[in-house]
Amino acid sequence: MIFYGTYRFHHGAHRPFITAWVLSSQGGWVKASFLVDTGADETFLPQRSIAILGIDTSGLDVRTDASGIGGTGVPYFQWQSQLLLKSPGGQRRLFGGEINVFLDPHATRFPVLGRDVLDRFVVIFDRERNQVLLIDKPDGYKLVRAEE
Numbered sequence: 001m002i003f004y005g006t007y008r009f010h011h012g013a014h015r016p017f018i019t020a021w022v023l024s025s026q027g028g029w030v031k032a033s034f035l036v037d038t039g040a041d042e043t044f045l046p047q048r049s050i051a052i053l054g055i056d057t058s059g060l061d062v063r064t065d066a067s068g069i070g071g072t073g074v075p076y077f078q079w080q081s082q083l084l085l086k087s088p089g090g091q092r093r094l095f096g097g098e099i100n101v102f103l104d105p106h107a108t109r110f111p112v113l114g115r116d117v118l119d120r121f122v123v124i125f126d127r128e129r130n131q132v133l134l135i136d137k138p139d140g141y142k143l144v145r146a147e148e
Contacts, residue, residue, distance in 0.1 A: 005132030016132040021084040025054035040114035047105040075103040
């Protein structure tokens with residue numbers, strides 16, 4: 001299967017995004033546009049997702065071991081849920097498990113799809129064609145040298 005994303009122009013740069021669905025606390029799928037980030041070790045949801053997904057924040061185990069280039073820890077918690085990708089060829093539940101959710105509203109504006117998910121696919125970034133491709137079996141790809 002091939003899952004298709006695209007580049008969006010945001011704050012002066014073209015950034016790769018792909019649509020995925022997150023299972024809410026109420027059992028419904030919520031559509032979200034994820035920034036595809038090969039530098040992120042794990043997938044994170046922004047703080048505003050707490051209200052959107054109906055997450056109960058009582059008794060949280062808050063962690064601060066997530067950091068970016070700046071190196072400072074950002075508070076987050078892990079929440080049990082599932083992610084779903086859809087393509088013209090079908091759909092795939094990525095996993096049922098813990099998804100990270102930032103508590104700081106300034107940590108990120110977008111959900112971030114990290115390598116915990118991306119490493120399950122062949123990922124192609126093609127800025128010229130405005131495509132981000134997540135390729136999963138049984139599909140694959142083959143590079144062909146263009147005629148010179």
